[in-house]
Amino acid sequence: MLAMNYRGPYRVRVDHKPMPEIQHPRDAIVQVTRACICGSDLHLYHGMVPDTRVGSTFGHEFIGIVREVGTAVENLKVGDKVLVPFNIACGQCVFCRQGLFANCHESNSMSTAVGGIFGYSHIAGGFDGGQAEYVRVPYADVGPTVIPEGMNDEDALLLTDVLPTGYQAAEMGGIKTGDTVVVFGAGPVGIMAARCAWLFGAGRVIVIDHLEYRLEFVKKYAPCEAYNFKSMDDPVVFIKRMTDWLGADVCIDAVGSDACGNAMQTITGKKLLLQAGSATALHWAINSVKKGGIVSIVGVYGPTDNLVPIGNVVNKGITVRANQTSVKRLLPRLIEHIQNGILSPKDIITHRFALEDIAEAYHIFSSKLDACIKPVLVP
Ligand code: NAD
Numbered sequence: 594m595l596a597m598n599y600r601g602p603y604r605v606r607v608d609h610k611p612m613p614e615i616q617h618p619r620d621a622i623v624q625v626t627r628a629c630i631c632g633s634d635l636h637l638y639h640g641m642v643p644d645t646r647v648g649s650t651f652g653h654e655f656i657g658i659v660r661e662v663g664t665a666v667e668n669l670k671v672g673d674k675v676l677v678p679f680n681i682a683c684g685q686c687v688f689c690r691q692g693l694f695a696n697c698h699e700s701n702s703m704s705t706a707v708g709g710i711f712g713y714s715h716i717a718g719g720f721d722g723g724q725a726e727y728v729r730v731p732y733a734d735v736g737p738t739v740i741p742e743g744m745n746d747e748d749a750l751l752l753t754d755v756l757p758t759g760y761q762a763a764e765m766g767g768i769k770t771g772d773t774v775v776v777f778g779a780g781p782v783g784i785m786a787a788r789c790a791w792l793f794g795a796g797r798v799i800v801i802d803h804l805e806y807r808l809e810f811v812k813k814y815a816p817c818e819a820y821n822f823k824s825m826d827d828p829v830v831f832i833k834r835m836t837d838w839l840g841a842d843v844c845i846d847a848v849g850s851d852a853c854g855n856a857m858q859t860i861t862g863k864k865l866l867l868q869a870g871s872a873t874a875l876h877w878a879i880n881s882v883k884k885g886g887i888v889s890i891v892g893v894y895g896p897t898d899n900l901v902p903i904g905n906v907v908n909k910g911i912t913v914r915a916n917q918t919s920v921k922r923l924l925p926r927l928i929e930h931i932q933n934g935i936l937s938p939k940d941i942i943t944h945r946f947a948l949e950d951i952a953e954a955y956h957i958f959s960s961k962l963d964a965c966i967k968p969v970l971v972p
Pocket residue numbers: 631632633634635636754755758777778779780781782783801802803804807822847848849850851856873874890891892893894916917918966
């Protein structure tokens with residue numbers, strides 16, 4: 594079969610790989626019909642995630658058709674069209690039983706922090722992902738969910754990660770009616786977080802990024818206020834000024850590690866300059882939230898990002914909440930929102946590529962070329 598093959602930082606291609614096989618009675622084999630590239634994949638692509646091994650296949654956002662099931666999988670049958678949450682979760686451990694599927698204790702023997710994730714290096718279990726024609730799905734009786742009759746495939750695709758992640762970002766923010774919510778990052782995750790903030794009763798939603806095309810998009814899609822940090826002397830002062838000098842009620846970090854320093858290069862020469870890997874958006878979030886406010890982090894960080902202004906967290910009495918998303922927990926209510934027309938995640942998809950064109954797809958998404966917001970691969 595054809596599958597993405599990681600060759601080292603900034604080097605990906607498609608190669609023939611052996612067909613995946615059932616290795617455990619709870620496995621299934623899924624033929625992938627659509628897979629996304631995620632901002633999280635860019636951390637792998639940029640070489641930021643430790644133990645990302647050459648030869649591995651990325652891809653944790655995919656849908657497809659069940660082609661084979663292990664003897665213990667009773668809720669799926671061959672031919673079912675499924676969406677597969679990015680978390681690999683046993684469904685039975687102490688964490689899964691609380692709905693913390695992202696923190697499953699059984700699916701990832703490499704780490705006591707994160708549970709297993711498809712195609713996300715050996716720190717997330719070393720599983721191959723779905724940027725391929727076929728993928729092995731462990732614990733197939735837990736995550737995979739049959740796509741509801743009548744649901745658009747690409748809406749279902751975005752239920753595997755970015756919509757639930759944006760929703761969880763807003764949920765962790767503990768948004769109360771009338772709150773001012775600032776979202777850092779207008780990528781797919783930030784766009785979804787801004788859209789979902791309204792569902793929790795936000796009174797005002799402000800998005801900060803530096804890519805004009807994304808700011809224009811989120812302004813209409815969320816809809817919200819959106820500002821370019823390149824045109825500010827200091828984003829923290831900018832937000833304070835907009836909030837009677839109190840700060841925002843809730844700040845959401847939908848940026849994460851900026852290992853390549855893209856954002857920073859754009860403000861070189863101004864006093865804001867911070868080093869790549871210095872968690873700029875998180876600094877801004879902590880410093881611009883009001884005293885007693887909540888900072889919700891869904892951005893993913895690597896080992897180079899350990900500099901956090903912890904003093905301000907203490908002195909301002911801020912609550913910081915963070916996690917990978919437990920997709921399965923959120924599916925029922927998000928499926929309902931899509932079916933009722935309240936959410937339409939597929940509208941953020943801007944690009945579709947053949948799997949064979951994966952190198953071009955990564956390059957365009959990583960470099961933010963061609964007004965790319967969310968790219969989809971079609972095997
Ligand atoms: P993306 O790369 O498409 O978007 C990130 C956006 O942040 C870009 O538009 C970029 O211009 C902007 N940005 C960079 N520095 C900034 C700064 N200092 N302030 C404001 N904006 C800044 O990625 P994405 O797909 O939207 O993902 C965003 C983050 O969410 C990534 O770190 C990703 O790994 C993470 N993520 C987490 C989960 C989870 O379960 N917690 C799931 C999916 C993605």
